[in-house]
Amino acid sequence: MKRFSFFSAVSLTLGFAFLYVPMLILIIFSFNESKLVTVWAGFSTKWYVSLLHNEAFLDAAWVTLRVAVFSSTIATVLGTMAAYVLVRQGRFAGRTLFSGMIYAPLVMPEVITGLSLLLLFIAVGVDRGIFTIVLAHTTFSMCYVSVVVSSRLATFDRSVEEAALDLGAEPFDAFRSVTLPIIAPAVISGWLLAFTLSLDDLVIASFTAGPSSTTLPIKIFSSVRLGVSPEINALSTLMIGIVTVGVISVSIMTKRSATRQARDERAAIQG
Amino acid sequence: MPDPKPSAQPVEFAPWVDPKAAPLISFRGVTKRFGDFTAIDNLYLDIFQREFFALLGPSGCGKTTLMRMLAGFENATEGTILLEGQNIGAVPPNKRAVNMMFQSYALFPHLTVWDNIAFGLKRSDMPKDQIPARVEDMLRLVQMQKFAKRKPHQISGGQRQRVALARSLAKAPKLLLLDEPLGALDKKLREETQFELMEIQEKTGTTFVIVTHDQEEAMTVASRIAVMDHGKLIQVDTPPVIYEAPKSVYVADFLGDVTVIEGRANRVGDIYEVSWAEGQPPLRCASPLTLAPDQSCFVAVRPEKVEIHADRPEDENVLQGKIVDIGYLGNLSTYHVQLANGQIIKAQNFNTERDTRRRFTWEEDVWVNWTVRCAILLER
Numbered sequence: 154m155k156r157f158s159f160f161s162a163v164s165l166t167l168g169f170a171f172l173y174v175p176m177l178i179l180i181i182f183s184f185n186e187s188k189l190v191t192v193w194a195g196f197s198t199k200w201y202v203s204l205l206h207n208e209a210f211l212d213a214a215w216v217t218l219r220v221a222v223f224s225s226t227i228a229t230v231l232g233t234m235a236a237y238v239l240v241r242q243g244r245f246a247g248r249t250l251f252s253g254m255i256y257a258p259l260v261m262p263e264v265i266t267g268l269s270l271l272l273l274f275i276a277v278g279v280d281r282g283i284f285t286i287v288l289a290h291t292t293f294s295m296c297y298v299s300v301v302v303s304s305r306l307a308t309f310d311r312s313v314e315e316a317a318l319d320l321g322a323e324p325f326d327a328f329r330s331v332t333l334p335i336i337a338p339a340v341i342s343g344w345l346l347a348f349t350l351s352l353d354d355l356v357i358a359s360f361t362a363g364p365s366s367t368t369l370p371i372k373i374f375s376s377v378r379l380g381v382s383p384e385i386n387a388l389s390t391l392m393i394g395i396v397t398v399g400v401i402s403v404s405i406m407t408k409r410s411a412t413r414q415a416r417d418e419r420a421a422i423q424g
Numbered sequence: 425m426p427d428p429k430p431s432a433q434p435v436e437f438a439p440w441v442d443p444k445a446a447p448l449i450s451f452r453g454v455t456k457r458f459g460d461f462t463a464i465d466n467l468y469l470d471i472f473q474r475e476f477f478a479l480l481g482p483s484g485c486g487k488t489t490l491m492r493m494l495a496g497f498e499n500a501t502e503g504t505i506l507l508e509g510q511n512i513g514a515v516p517p518n519k520r521a522v523n524m525m526f527q528s529y530a531l532f533p534h535l536t537v538w539d540n541i542a543f544g545l546k547r548s549d550m551p552k553d554q555i556p557a558r559v560e561d562m563l564r565l566v567q568m569q570k571f572a573k574r575k576p577h578q579i580s581g582g583q584r585q586r587v588a589l590a591r592s593l594a595k596a597p598k599l600l601l602l603d604e605p606l607g608a609l610d611k612k613l614r615e616e617t618q619f620e621l622m623e624i625q626e627k628t629g630t631t632f633v634i635v636t637h638d639q640e641e642a643m644t645v646a647s648r649i650a651v652m653d654h655g656k657l658i659q660v661d662t663p664p665v666i667y668e669a670p671k672s673v674y675v676a677d678f679l680g681d682v683t684v685i686e687g688r689a690n691r692v693g694d695i696y697e698v699s700w701a702e703g704q705p706p707l708r709c710a711s712p713l714t715l716a717p718d719q720s721c722f723v724a725v726r727p728e729k730v731e732i733h734a735d736r737p738e739d740e741n742v743l744q745g746k747i748v749d750i751g752y753l754g755n756l757s758t759y760h761v762q763l764a765n766g767q768i769i770k771a772q773n774f775n776t777e778r779d780t781r782r783r784f785t786w787e788e789d790v791w792v793n794w795t796v797r798c799a800i801l802l803e804r
Contacts, residue, residue: 315497316530318517320544320595327518330543334534417578 176393183386190381200387210388213372217352220283220368224290225347231291232298232347233340237328239299240306258296266293267360274361281363289361290351297350298343305339345403349396437647438662439472446509448473448599448631449494454503456489456655463489465655466503476625476632478646480639480678486655487635491601494633495524507598518547523597527604529588531576537563537587538572544595562590565624582613589621593628602634606641618644639679643667651675673802676724681758683730683770685723689715689801696801698723701765708740711801722802727772729798732759732784733791742793743769747784759784761792 157165183201187194204210239252258266270289279285313335317327333340355370362371373385439445447470456464463486471477479487492498493505496517504511512520523544532540541562545555563569566586571579576587585605592600605621606614622645625632636642642649643663650660651674659666659675670676673684685707687700696713697706698721707723715721736742748768749760759771771792773783784790 310528310530312526312528312530313532315495315517316524316526316591317532317543318497319495319522319524320591321518321547322543323518326547331532335532414577417575420578 179386180390180393183383183390185383185386188383190383190386200383201391204384204387204391207384209367210369210372210384213367213369216283216366217369220286220290220358221348221351224287224351225294225344227287227291228295228347229298229340229344232295232343233302233336235295236299236303236306237332240303241311255296255299258293259300261293263293263354263356267357270357271360281361282366285361285363286358286366286368289357290347290354293354293357294347294350297346298340301343301346302336302339305336309336345399437474439475440470440648445472447471447506448475448508449633450506450509451490452504452506454493454500454505456486456493456498457501463655464493464500467655467657469650469657469660471631471633473631474629476622476634476645476647478642478649479633479635479652480642480649481637481652482678483637485652487652488603489655490652491524491603491633491635494599495522495601496520521595521598522601523592523595523599524601524603525588525592525605527607529576529584529608531584531587531591533576535575536572537568537574537576537579540576540587541591541594544591548595558594562594565593565627566590581608582617585609585617589624593624593630596628597630599631599633602632604636605634606638607636614641615644621645643679649679651678668800670724670800670802673722673724676800676802681727681770681772683725683727683768685725685767686804687721687723688718689721690717691715695796696721698801701763701767704743704763704765704767705741707799708796709799709801710796713801713803715801715803720804722804724800724802725769725794725798727758727770728756730769730771730792730794732761732771732773733793734784734788736791737793739793740796741799742791744789744791745769747786747788747790750782750784750786752782757782759790761790 182190182193184196184198185193186197186199235255239248239255242248267289270285270292274281274285309332314327314332317331318324322330353370354368355374358368359371359374362368367375369388373388376382376385449469449471451467451469454464454467455462465486467490479490481487489498493500496512496515496519500513504513506512507520507522532543535543538559541559542555545558550558559572560569563572566589568583568586568590571583571587576584579587585608589605602621606617609617618641621632625645632645634642634645646663648660648662649666651658651666653674659671661669666675667679670679676682677684685698685700687698687707689696689698689709691697692708694710696709696711696715698709699706700723709723731737736744743761743763745761745763747759748762751758751760754775756772756774759773761769761771763769769792
């Protein structure tokens with residue numbers, strides 16, 4: 154193994170410190186005995202326990218989870234459909250316009266997206282609540298799904314689909330039994346992306362949430378304005394933990410399937 | 425697989441000369457345009473049952489488009505395509521009794537070899553309990569029984585080719601389309617597979633239409649070859665006819681090696697004499713063509729028809745020159761003989777004797793000649 158030079162060691166340390174010191178401090182202080190966030194007074198898990206009894210936080214978490222699951226699922230279905238048509242349909246009038254328009258929400262400031270959705274909901278007369286947050290999150294996360302899925306479809310060997318049609322499959326059957334299983338990893342990453350986006354969205358949710366439907370980011374943000382409590386540190390630590398476990402397990406899964414495929418191919422070449 | 429050969433001599437298979445034979449496929453004035461580009465240009469073609477028909481041409485000549493129209497992936501801009509007398513223009517690919525083997529094989533990566541072959545059967549009206557037997561038959565046909573449970577990425581390129589073939593034959597199509605089926609295989613495997621393809625074609629009695637740019641492959645497997653260029657059929661004939669009696673310089677040059685000499689033809693008795701260069705004797709050529717006196721024409725000679733001599737032979741079409749290039753291929757050698765006027769004649773000799781010293785060498789003065797029947801006279 155190559156030894157680190159002084160320069161690389163310093164730059165690596167600096168880079169990682171920049172990324173992780175804030176989170177590290179948050180995690181350490183979530184185990185603080187004291188009620189004061191910035192003064193260390195010994196190790197304790199009492200804030201985790203009190204978190205479990207905080208109805209307001211638990212409700213907000215439950216709302217957030219439901220919103221994330223519903224909106225990312227709807228966004229995945231719609232985004233995959235849009236990507237499929239844009240990549241597969243070939244040239245049709247307005248294709249360039251449509252593919253440009255589907256990516257526009259990616260660069261649109263969230264404040265504008267949130268405000269326009271709010272105006273729409275008021276105009277239509279929908280009561281704001283979980284339903285409106287789900288709709289709003291679907292709107293902005295759908296284009297992320299569409300980007301991920303269409304980049305996979307672009308590299309997809311079209312003749313595989315044609316082979317399915319050639320062998321007697323109806324177009325939808327060909328999509329379901331051949332295309333979908335092959336692009337499934339991209340669809341799943343699209344879903345995960347939409348899920349995380351929905352999980353940590355504050356701006357759009359604040360525009361579209363009603364009084365009964367406070368999401369976790371809104372709850373955290375509003376509590377912090379009244380002063381940071383160690384409970385919030387504990388909650389944030391839990392969220393970091395969940396995300397870390399998720400990311401690590403996905404990457405292990407990907408790596409394993411890649412090694413398996415490489416091994417199989419070697420075996421095939423050797424006969 | 426030694427098959428019991430039928431004892432009776434088979435009747436020569438040539439339905440295209442039988443005026444009563446009904447074609448399996450019939451292109452009637454088919455044109456296909458992509459925007460301004462004409463891929464297929466007012467094409468008429470009949471293909472008969474049990475034929476092994478090769479579409480040959482350079483890339484972009486329209487051969488793949490023609491095949492994709494048969495599969496149903498492209499629609500003709502004008503004209504009709506008949507399959508057993510029925511217009512199939514409006515029939516989608518999944519409703520046609522036509523199957524295709526793709527150049528990339530297009531195996532389903534998430535399904536096993538067994539499930540790949542069963543894919544089409546499960547979507548046909550075959551009773552469910554008969555599917556396993558049919559899949560086993562197909563696996564046996566391509567000798568892949570041992571690999572039924574493998575996924576496509578777990579088998580070699582040659583094995584994938586076999587699975588793709590088995591999958592496209594499973595539904596017993598009336599017509600099988602093969603798009604450059606052997607393109608991805610190395611030379612040795614390709615040659616073996618050509619003979620297997622022919623055997624499978626005979627065994628199943630399916631009509632095969634193969635697209636290829638490899639002229640040797642077309643010559644080996646096909647009952648008839650269609651040479652295409654710019655969306656038109658240049659010539660459609662059996663391999664021997666297309667090689668020995670090409671109708672144009674394009675076809676003569678596309679299939680095999682040829683020396684082409686331009687000149688003016690005049691009839692002398694039942695032979696044409698082509699005067700072609702100052703100080704060179706006229707070339708004598710037998711031809712069924714009727715040419716006007718002094719009509720400009722081409723004489724095409726295949727290198728293997730040209731003999732090479734150290735001394736002047738007593739024969740017709742004798743030309744003197746100097747060897748400027750030798751291509752040694754082991755079994756044969758190609759000599760490039762340059763005449764006094766600069767024209768190069770290619771001559772090919774089989775190296776029938778095991779002698780590493782060459783009979784002729786560079787810069788040697790030699791004589792070449794060919795008989796009147798060996799040269800092809802082509803209209804300009």
